[in-house]
Amino acid sequence: xxxxxxxVEELVARFGPHAQRVPAGGWSTRxxxxxxxxxHCCFCGQQCGIQLKVKDEKVVGFEPWEDFPFNRxxxxxxxxxxxxxxxxxxxxxxxxxRVEGQGFREIxxxxxxxxxxSEIRRIQAAHGPDxxxxxxxxxxxxxxxxLMGKFARxxxxxxxxxxxxxxxxxxxxxxxxxxxxVDRSANPWSDIPRAEAILVAGANxxxxxxxxxxxxxxxxxxxxxxxxxxxxxxxxARTVDLFIPVRPGxxxxxxxxxxxxxIERGWIDRRFLAEHxxxxxxxxxxxxxxTPEVGARIAGxxxxxxxxxxxxxxxARTSFLLHARGIEHHSKGVENCLAALxxxxxxxxxxxxxxxxxxxxxxxxxxxxxxxxxxCDQLPGxxxxxxxxxxxxxAGVWGVPEESIPHKGxxxxxxxxxxxxxxxxxxxxxxxxxxxxxxxxxxxxxALERLEHFAVIDFFLSETARHADVVFPGSLMxxxxxxxxxxxxxxxxxxxxxxxxxxxxxxxxxxCDLAARLGVGGKFPYRSTREIFEELRAAxxxxxxxxxxxxxxxxxxxxxxxxxxxSEDHPGTPRLYEGGRFGHPDGRAHLQSxxxxxxxxxxxxxxPIVLTTGRVVAHYLSGTQTRRIGGLVDxxxxxxxxxxxxxxxxxxxxxxxxxxxxxxRGALVVPAMITTTxxxxxxxxxxxxxxxxxxxxxxxxxxxxxxxxxxxxxxxxRVARAERPTGPMAELAPEAxxxx
Amino acid sequence: xAELAFFIDPSRCIGCRACVQACEECDTHRGRSMIHLExxxxxxxxxxxxxxxxxxxDPICARVCPADAIKQTPDGVTQSSLKPRCIGCSxxxxxxxxxxxxxxxxxxxxxxxxxxxxxxxxGKRPMCxxxxxxxxxxxxxxxxxxRTRRGRIIDRWVFGDEVVETKVMVVVPEDALxxxxxxVQLGKPVERAAPHQTYDVAALLEES
Numbered sequence: 001x002x003x004x005x006x007x008v009e010e011l012v013a014r015f016g017p018h019a020q021r022v023p024a025g026g027w028s029t030r031x032x033x034x035x036x037x038x039x040h041c042c043f044c045g046q047q048c049g050i051q052l053k054v055k056d057e058k059v060v061g062f063e064p065w066e067d068f069p070f071n072r073x074x075x076x077x078x079x080x081x082x083x084x085x086x087x088x089x090x091x092x093x094x095x096x097x098r099v100e101g102q103g104f105r106e107i108x109x110x111x112x113x114x115x116x117x118s119e120i121r122r123i124q125a126a127h128g129p130d131x132x133x134x135x136x137x138x139x140x141x142x143x144x145x146x147l148m149g150k151f152a153r154x155x156x157x158x159x160x161x162x163x164x165x166x167x168x169x170x171x172x173x174x175x176x177x178x179x180x181x182v183d184r185s186a187n188p189w190s191d192i193p194r195a196e197a198i199l200v201a202g203a204n205x206x207x208x209x210x211x212x213x214x215x216x217x218x219x220x221x222x223x224x225x226x227x228x229x230x231x232x233x234x235x236x237a238r239t240v241d242l243f244i245p246v247r248p249g250x251x252x253x254x255x256x257x258x259x260x261x262x263i264e265r266g267w268i269d270r271r272f273l274a275e276h277x278x279x280x281x282x283x284x285x286x287x288x289x290x291t292p293e294v295g296a297r298i299a300g301x302x303x304x305x306x307x308x309x310x311x312x313x314x315x316a317r318t319s320f321l322l323h324a325r326g327i328e329h330h331s332k333g334v335e336n337c338l339a340a341l342x343x344x345x346x347x348x349x350x351x352x353x354x355x356x357x358x359x360x361x362x363x364x365x366x367x368x369x370x371x372x373x374x375x376c377d378q379l380p381g382x383x384x385x386x387x388x389x390x391x392x393x394x395a396g397v398w399g400v401p402e403e404s405i406p407h408k409g410x411x412x413x414x415x416x417x418x419x420x421x422x423x424x425x426x427x428x429x430x431x432x433x434x435x436x437x438x439x440x441x442x443x444x445x446x447a448l449e450r451l452e453h454f455a456v457i458d459f460f461l462s463e464t465a466r467h468a469d470v471v472f473p474g475s476l477m478x479x480x481x482x483x484x485x486x487x488x489x490x491x492x493x494x495x496x497x498x499x500x501x502x503x504x505x506x507x508x509x510x511x512c513d514l515a516a517r518l519g520v521g522g523k524f525p526y527r528s529t530r531e532i533f534e535e536l537r538a539a540x541x542x543x544x545x546x547x548x549x550x551x552x553x554x555x556x557x558x559x560x561x562x563x564x565x566x567s568e569d570h571p572g573t574p575r576l577y578e579g580g581r582f583g584h585p586d587g588r589a590h591l592q593s594x595x596x597x598x599x600x601x602x603x604x605x606x607x608p609i610v611l612t613t614g615r616v617v618a619h620y621l622s623g624t625q626t627r628r629i630g631g632l633v634d635x636x637x638x639x640x641x642x643x644x645x646x647x648x649x650x651x652x653x654x655x656x657x658x659x660x661x662x663x664x665r666g667a668l669v670v671p672a673m674i675t676t677t678x679x680x681x682x683x684x685x686x687x688x689x690x691x692x693x694x695x696x697x698x699x700x701x702x703x704x705x706x707x708x709x710x711x712x713x714x715x716x717x718r719v720a721r722a723e724r725p726t727g728p729m730a731e732l733a734p735e736a737x738x739x740x
Numbered sequence: 741x742a743e744l745a746f747f748i749d750p751s752r753c754i755g756c757r758a759c760v761q762a763c764e765e766c767d768t769h770r771g772r773s774m775i776h777l778e779x780x781x782x783x784x785x786x787x788x789x790x791x792x793x794x795x796x797x798d799p800i801c802a803r804v805c806p807a808d809a810i811k812q813t814p815d816g817v818t819q820s821s822l823k824p825r826c827i828g829c830s831x832x833x834x835x836x837x838x839x840x841x842x843x844x845x846x847x848x849x850x851x852x853x854x855x856x857x858x859x860x861x862x863g864k865r866p867m868c869x870x871x872x873x874x875x876x877x878x879x880x881x882x883x884x885x886x887r888t889r890r891g892r893i894i895d896r897w898v899f900g901d902e903v904v905e906t907k908v909m910v911v912v913p914e915d916a917l918x919x920x921x922x923x924v925q926l927g928k929p930v931e932r933a934a935p936h937q938t939y940d941v942a943a944l945l946e947e948s
Contacts, residue, residue, distance in 0.1 A: 027770035064870045075871040077761040206754035210873035221889050235754035235786045245941045617756045631761050676940040
C-alpha cells in the first residue's frame with residue numbers, strides 16, 4: 001500500500017524540498033547570538049568541529065571552531081551552510097498518516113505509534129518475525145546506531161536489519177578486517193603530512209573530504225610525492241606528481257603491477273613480511289604475471305605510468321595510502337582494497353609515524369555506526385553476530401536469552417529484493433533515502449510499493465518517506481546529544497544546540513516509545529542519550545572497537561578519544577599496529593592475493609560507454625538535507641553528465657545540450673558538461689538527485705560477494721543528445737528533481 | 741607576535757566555494773558574497789582561483805571614484821563605498837585590475853571585500869581564509885608561509901605600464917618576481933592560450 005498517496009508535484013509543494021536561503025528570523029534580526037555551541041558538522045565522516053550560533057532557540061549561524069585539532073576552523077561549503085537546516089519550511093512537526101488520493105494528514109503520537117506497533121505484530125504473526133525489516137543509517141550517532149541494533153533484535157526480534165553504510169564503507173571495512181583483524185583506519189590524519197609518498201586511490205578528496213586537502217598539501221610542501229588513481233582528473237589530481245586516469249574497475253591492474261615492479265626492483269621489506277604477516281608467498285606468486293604491460297591493459301592506461309607509480313611508492317621511507325568509494329563501489333570492491341593494502345604491507349610501512357593507511361569514510365558516522373550493531377551481521381563492539389561467545393556477551397548486556405537474538409539477516413540490497421518478492425512485508429526506515437541512493441531505482445520503487453506497512457522516522461519528507469504509511473518526525477543532529485566516530489576512529493561529542501521543533505521528537509525517544517508498545521519497555525528505560533552511551537560502553541568492553549574507557553568528559557577534555565580505549569586511565573589509540581602487532585589472534589597481518597576480474601556489466605555494442613557515479617562538494621548523500629539549503633542548491637542545482645570532447649564529438653553533443661544517459665534499467669536526461677578532465681570511454685553523473693534526475697535509475701543491482709556493496713562505479717550505458725526535458729517532473733525546482 | 745597577513749595560493753584551490761559561502765554569512769552583508777571564485781575554463785581544466793580584494797597600496801578604485809566614496813583605513817584596508825557618497829557610477833568596477841568591486845543594483849552601491857574588517861580589526865581571521873579547506877586562502881604570518889610552503893611570495897603586479905603593489909600577497913612558483921598581465925589591444929584578435937595538454941585525460945592515455 002506504499003504507492004504515492006498524491007501526485008509528486010502536490011507532495012513537493014507541501015513538503016519540499018524547498019531551498020532555504022535565509023537564516024531563521026531573517027538576516028536583520030540575527031545580531032549577537034544567545035549562545036554558541038561547540039559541536040561538529042553532520043555532513044561527512046570528517047566530522048569537522050564547528051560552532052553553531054543560537055538565537056531565540058533557533059540555529060541562526062556558525063562560527064569556525066579553530067581549536068578543534070582535526071580541522072582548525074576549516075570547513076567546506078556544506079559545513080558553512082548546514083545551520084540553515086533549522087530554518088527549513090519543510091521541517092516535519094507532527095506525525096503524519098498517509099491518506100489515499102490526498103497525501104498526508106497529521107495524527108497524534110499515540111495513534112501513530114499504536115498503528116506501527118500493531119502492524120509490526122500483525123505482520124510478524126502472519127508471516128514470521130523476519131517479515132518485518134529495519135533499514136537504518138550511518139549518519140546517526142553511536143547512541144542511536146546502537147539503539148537501532150538493539151531495537152531490531154530485542155524489540156522487533158527480526159534478523160533483517162541493515163543500514164546505508166552498506167552503500168559506503170563495507171568494502172573497505174571487510175578488507176581491513178580480513179587483512180588486519182580490525183575495521184578502522186590505521187592512522188590519525190596527523191600522519192599524512194609526515195609521509196614521503198602518498199597514494200590516493202579512488203578518492204575525490206577535494207569534493208568528498210575537502211578538509212583532507214590541506215593535509216595532502218602539507219605533505220607535499222615537505223617534499224612528499226603524491227599519486228592519484230581516478231578516471232577523472234579531480235581538483236586534487238590537477239596538482240599531484242602522478243595522475244593515473246585508470247579505467248573504472250581497472251585498479252587491480254595498477255596495484256598488482258606496481259607490486260610486480262617493486263618485487264623486481266627489490267623494494268620489498270621481506271623481514272617485516274616474515275615476522276609480522278602471513279600470505280606473502282601467494283601474493284608474490286599472484287602478481288608474477290602482472291607485468292606493467294598486463295596491468296596497463298587491465299587498467300586502460302600506459303604501462304609507464306604504473307612503473308612511475310612503483311618508483312614513487314617503492315623506495316619511499318614513509319608512505320600513506322588513502323582509499324575511498326572509487327575503488328570500493330564495485331562488485332569486486334573488497335578485492336580492490338585488498339590489492340591496495342598489499343602495497344602497504346609489502347613495504348612494511350605501517351604502525352609508525354608517517355606510515356599507514358586510511359579509508360575515507362563518507363557518511364557522518366560511517367565509522368561508528370557500523371561498530372554498534374546496525375549491520376545485519378554485527379553486534380556492538382564490532383562483534384560477530386554468528387560467534388557464540390560474542391552473542392553471549394551481548395545477551396548478558398541486554399538481559400535476554402542468547403537464543404532470542406536473531407541470527408544474520410539480509411543486507412540492504414537483498415533486503416529490498418526480499419521486499420520485492422514478498423518475503424518481507426513491513427519496513428521501518430530511518431536515516432536512509434533509498435529512492436535516491438540505491439541502484440536500479442525502478443526496482444526499488446516497485447519493492448516499496450509492495451509493502452503492507454511502511455513506517456519512516458525522518459525530519460524531512462524524503463523522496464522515500466513519500467511512500468510511507470506513517471511518518472514519525474524525528475530529530476536533526478543539532479537537536480540531540482551524542483557521539484560519533486570520525487574517519488580517524490576518533491570518538492567525538494555532538495552537543496545539542498536546540499530542541500526539536502513542534503511535536504517532533506528525538507529519534508531515540510521514538511524507538512523507546514515503540515519498544516514499550518512491543519512489550520519490552522523495560523529493556524529501553526533510557527532517560528537520556530548519555531545512558532545509552534553508558535550501555536554502549538559496557539557492550540563494547542572486550543570487543544574490537546572497545547569504547548569502555550571513553551566518557552563524554554574525556555572526549556571533551558582530549559578533543560576526542562581514539563578507540564580502542566579499554567579503561568578509564570587509557571588515553572585511547574590514535575595509531576594502530578605499532579610494533580607490527582595486528583588485530584588477528586596470531587598478531588599478524590594476513591595478506592590476500594587478488595586476481596582481477598571484470599565488472600558485473602561490461603560495455604558492449606549496444607551500451608558502449610561506462611557510467612560512473614559519485615558526489616559533488618555542495619551535496620551530501622541523497623540530498624535530503626543539502627537540497628534544502630539554498631547556498632548549496634545554488635552552487636550545484638542539478639546533476640550533469642561529464643563527457644570528454646572526443647566522445648561528445650562522436651555523439652554529436654555540443655556544449656549547452658541535454659543528454660540522455662540510458663542503461664538496461666533506466667534513463668535520465670541531464671545537461672552535458674563537456675570537459676577534457678574525464679576518460680573518453682567514461683561518463684560521470686553525480687547521484688544526489690531524485691526522480692528523473694536520479695543517476696541510480698541507470699546503475700546496476702550487482703553487489704560484492706563479501707561486502708554486499710553495490711557496483712555504483714560501473715554500468716554500461718549509451719549516451720545521446722536529447723531535447724530539454726518537459727512535463728511535470730521537469731518543471732519541478734531542480735532541488736526536487738526538475739531541470740533549470 | 742608577527743603581523744598576520746593575507747595570502748592567496750591559487751595552486752591549492754579546489755573550487756569548493758567554501759570561501760564564497762562563508763563570505764555570505766557575514767552580518768554586515770547578509771547573504772551577499774564580496775569575493776568571487778573564478779573558474780578558469782571548466783572544459784579544459786578543473787582549475788579555479790579565489791579572488792578577494794587585493795587591497796592595493798594605492799587603490800585604483802579609490803583614485804577613479806568621482807564621489808570620493810572609497811576610503812582606505814590607516815592600516816591599508818580599502819573599504820566598500822560609503823553609502824551616502826556612492827553615486828553608483830561603477831567607475832571602480834571598470835577600473836579595478838582584479839575585477840573585485842561589484843555594483844549592487846538593489847542597494848545602488850558598490851560593495852567589495854573589506855578584509856573582513858569587523859573580524860580582522862579585533863584579532864579574528866577573515867571568514868574565507870579561516871574556513872578554506874585547502875588553505876589556498878591563508879591568514880597567517882609571512883614566516884609561517886615561508887617555513888611551510890614552497891614558492892615565492894609576491895605583492896607586485898604589472899598590468900601593461902601600470903605597477904600595482906598590494907597588501908594581499910600571492911604565492912607563485914619560485915622563479916617569478918612579479919605577476920605580469922599583458923593587455924589585450926581592443927579591436928585585435930585575442931590569442932587564446934593553447935589548452936594545457938596535461939589536463940586532457942585523453943592525451944595522458946596516449947602517452948607512450
